[in-house]
Structures are given as structure tokens and as C-alpha cells.
Amino acid sequence: MTQPYAEVIGDPIAHSKSPKIHRFWLDALGMEGDYRATRVAADELGDYFDRRRADPAWRGCNITLPHKAAALDHVADRGGVRQSIGAINTVFRDGDGSLVGTNTDAGGFYAPIAGLDLADAPVCVVGAGGAARAVLFALSKLGVGPVTLLNRSPLKGAALLASFGLKGEALPLTAPLPAARLLVNASSLGMAGQPPLALDLAPLPDDAVVYDIVYAPLETPLLTAAHARGLETVDGLEMLVGQAALAFEILFDAQPPRDRDEELRALLLA
Template sequence: MSRPYAEVIGDPIVQSKSPVIHGFWLDQLGLDAEYRKTLVTADDLPAYFAQRRGDPDWRGCNITMPHKLAALDHVDDRGDVRNGIGAINTVFRAEDGTPVGTNTDAGGFYAPLAGFDFTGKPVTVVGAGGAARAILFALARMQVGPVTLLNRNVLKAGVLLSSFGLKGQALPLSSAISPDTALLVNASTLGMAGQPPLKIDIDPIQDDAVVYDIVYAPLETPLLTAARARGLETVDGLEMLIGQAALAFELFFGAEPPRDRDDTLRDLLIA
């Protein structure tokens, strides 16, 4: 007998921790549903969505690299995400069966920063990919001060800053961090297992700065290790991962996940 399911798609996909998160919540709530991981290549993306449209058990999917932009071409964009964030990380099945794209990364990124006030304060962001789009979207709504975007392709970074109405500058990846930086965010895959390291010197930044690394494999990145050695406030990649997953879970299964058990979930993810 079939049962409702959601999944995470990407290429590669083996590293995804989303099945652990959603599986934990499904078990805790006693819901008769499942969450899978599915390898989908760029060439297979159109066929994937065409097939899932006809599957009544499919509740949606999370989207990881490299499909966050391309997937927009295969789903409904009822919230005009294309002209907002410009990338999606979640697709849910609407009541009429239509796959609808949205982005829960922005909310997931913001959640652990809700207790801080970065209004008018300088921010440095590394990377200009799909995750960076959601982060810049959130930063614009947080009314932060000037944003310095470090990226290999400076022109692309400059266009991205402008598209979100953020004041600041785009600089090469090798540029030194401004001492005025109040929030440093690694929004790239640099430092992730299997990816090049993130070579960045955080010594110049102020003692009350916050360092946020969205990489979660490994969880303890060299950037976070260096920040903690400085005594700086840090936010690791699991914070954003769990936060964005919680928003997606409710869209998929119509139930609010038990966030009071996050400590247990984190232990599972770290094990």
C-alpha cells in the first residue's frame, strides 16, 4: 500500500542530511509518511518533475545543488520567487496537484539571527550562488548596513548585490575582510567535504562580530574553529539546515515539526 512521501533531490545527493531531519520528525509525530533522497542529474530534471506531477503520493521535494535555479523552469512560481530570491529550494504539491516552487532558505538563515540587531551594520558574505541569493534576500529585509560580497566572479557578485537593492561592494574572493564587519557569512560550498578550503583571515574583524557558516559537512569547519578560538559568536550550518527544513516539512506534511526536540535531532545529525 502506497503512502505519502517527500524527498530531496540533487547531484550529488549522498551527503544530504535532510532524510535524517524529516524522518526524525515523522517518527516523533507518528505520521504514516516517508522522506527519501533521490539522485537527479541536470539532464534528468525535466523528466523528474513530469513524472512527479502524476504521482498522487508525492508531497514535494527539497532541492540542493545544482538545481536551485534550474528547477524554477519546471514548477509554478505563484509567489514570484524568480523575481524575488531568484532560486528555489523547496517544491510542494498544491491542493490542485500542481508542483509549486518556494524558498525556505531565507527563513532558515534568519531564524538563528532573530535575537541580534544588525540594522545598519556592515556585513561580509562569501559566495554568490543559490544559497547566497536567499541570504542576501534575508539581509535586505534585516536592513543591514553595507554588504561586501566576496566571490570569484566579481561582476556576478556586483549584479547580485544590486538585484537585492543592497548597498556595498563586490570584491575578489582573496580580499581582506573589513575590520568593521559585524556579521560574516560563508554562503559558499568552500570548506565543505570534497570542496576547496575557504581561505579567509578573520583576525581583523571586531570582537563582537558573529560568524555564520552554512556548511554542515563537516559541521565544525575551519572558519568556525577560528572564530571560536577568537571567542566570537558563531552559527553553524545545522541551524539553517534545520530551520529551512522545518518550514518545508509543514508544506509537505501539513504538520508543525517538534522543534522542542532540536537537541536530540542535532545529536542524530552529528553522530
């Protein structure tokens, strides 16, 4: 019998830490299976899902840039993700063989800030892509506001705020920060190989939290600037591991051993 496997797809994909995370959990639980990283170009997405649909060993995949929205066109959307978040990051094989899309990014993003009281708190989010959609969806459930969204295209940002029913405004990336309680970089800016995210953090209050979903590098210039201000921070590994844990349960039908998170984090930082 062929070993069951899942994978993460994107372009680029070599930087992904997802295989290390899922393999760590598979080994820790003594489970048979594998988890791989596969580069899939935008024009190959349809063919990719056609091939995997015919592979009985394939349990599903996680999805990263730039496919989180486009993948919705190739799988079933039984949870109404298109209307709610508008992007998926996990595809799994249902009992009838259908490929179904879902999103674990929102839950993964929320977990590290679950203890914060963000009701009516001013928030600033950078980006308007698939990850930003998951972040804004989670924030809309927390009752935050107002939300300032910084993006290359303020028009796209404004439409995104409206789609989630969030009050606030969309501004260009060059706009000064508001006095936000929470600042989230939900873009790829600051990632290795991408332009840096240059923000002046001076307007943030002393109790602000700076959350960067980028994890390669883990210590981004944004987090370095936040540490210099003495601000509380959340790095990209927090969200990455959180969303991976939810996806692992879906893909492998087992709960990951979260009591070994410190060991996993050390492995990912080695």
C-alpha cells in the first residue's frame, strides 16, 4: 500500500517550513505518512488538482502564495469560504472523493492574540491578499475598530474592508501609522527576496502589539523595530504552527502534540 501523504503548494515554495512541522508531528505520533513541498505555478493549478484527485494516497494540501484565492476555482466550497474569507489555505479529500477547500489561517492568526481585549480597539493591517483576508475575517469576529488598511492599492483595500463590514479607511503604504493597539503585517513585505516593510512605529502606543505573519526571516525588520520600542510582538511561527495544527487534524485525522511546541520551535529555528 502506498504511503499516505499531504503537501504544501505555492510559488515560490522552497522556503516553506510546513514539511518540517507536519513530519515532526507524524513522527511524534508514530503515524505512517509524509508531507512534502511542491512548487506549482499559477498556470499549473488546474492540472495539479486533476492529478492529485486521481492519486488515492494524497490526503490533501496546504496552499500558500499566490494561490489562496485562485484555488477556490478548482475545489468544492462547502463551507462558503468564498463568501466569508474569499481565500483557502487547505484542501482535503472528502468521504465521497471530492476535493474540498477550507481556511485554517483565520484560526491560526487568532490563537496567539486570544487573550487580548480588542473590542473597539484601533487596528492597522498591512496587505490585501489571501492572508489579509483571513486576518480581517478574524478581526471582524472580534469587534475591533476602526481598522486602517495599508496597501499598494487603497481602492482594493477599501473594498476589502467593506466586504468584511469593518469600519475604517484604506491608505497607501506610505501613509503614517495610526495609534493602533494592534499592527499586523499580513503582506509578503519583509520576506526574504521581497521588498522590506519600512514603517515608522512612533505613533503606536506603548501597549501596542506588533504581529508579523512573515516567518522567513523570523526576525523581520518590523519586529526588530518593535523590539527596539519595547513593544510586545508575535512572530510568523506562531500563526504558521497554529494554522498547521488545524490543517494537520483535517489532513491526517489526528490531533498534533501541541505539548511539544517548544521542541518544534527549536527545530524550526535550527
